[in-house]
Amino acid sequence: GENVEQHPSTLSVQEGDSAVIKCTYSDSASNYFPWYKQELGKRPQLIIDIRSNVGEKKDQRIAVTLNKTAKHFSLHITETQPEDSAVYFCAASIIAGGFKTIFGAGTRLFVKA
């Protein structure tokens, strides 16, 4: 079955710096890669996702890149702000057929003001 590894487990950056979180997946059939943000005591919420037919997607300060050959995808946050402090999860699944979504272990991001 699918296995998703996520690094680093903790990341501390200065406000205004960039943050990068990396994930690898094992199942070459996976074609949908979402990223979720979880603030303390809250439920995870989608911040960006990418499908396997594109290599990069941007949404304001957030971008995700995908390398299907290497089975690797990354989250990039530019100009970090204190409100970006949270736990971020990557995940992998297959779009059609109701396949399960498997998550990475999470990255706790601290943005220091």
Next chain:
Amino acid sequence: NAGVTQTPKFQVLKTGQSMTLQCAQDMNHEYMSWYRQDPGMGLRLIHYSVGAGITDQGEVPNGYNVSRSTTEDFPLRLLSAAPSQTSVYFCASRQDGEKLFFGSGTQLSVL
């Protein structure tokens, strides 16, 4: 729409007790799932369902049962609670190719 509704929000059990965590969604999603969240281990899939009458095991199914008699409801049953099942439980649903919608979570402590 209420989205995904989970009850209870908090629960304390004694070892060996059984209980059911409730999950309901009003978005007509075919896919529903249960995750447990433990520190440093992310969200681990317990069981999932791709439609009424269809369920399957996830990564950590032992000690849990599920059923899906309707599209809306997907309860998670703990048969005989153990301290290792102390965790935060999230129910989530989605349509094919779409994002997961999570419930607010249930914090469970087993003493």
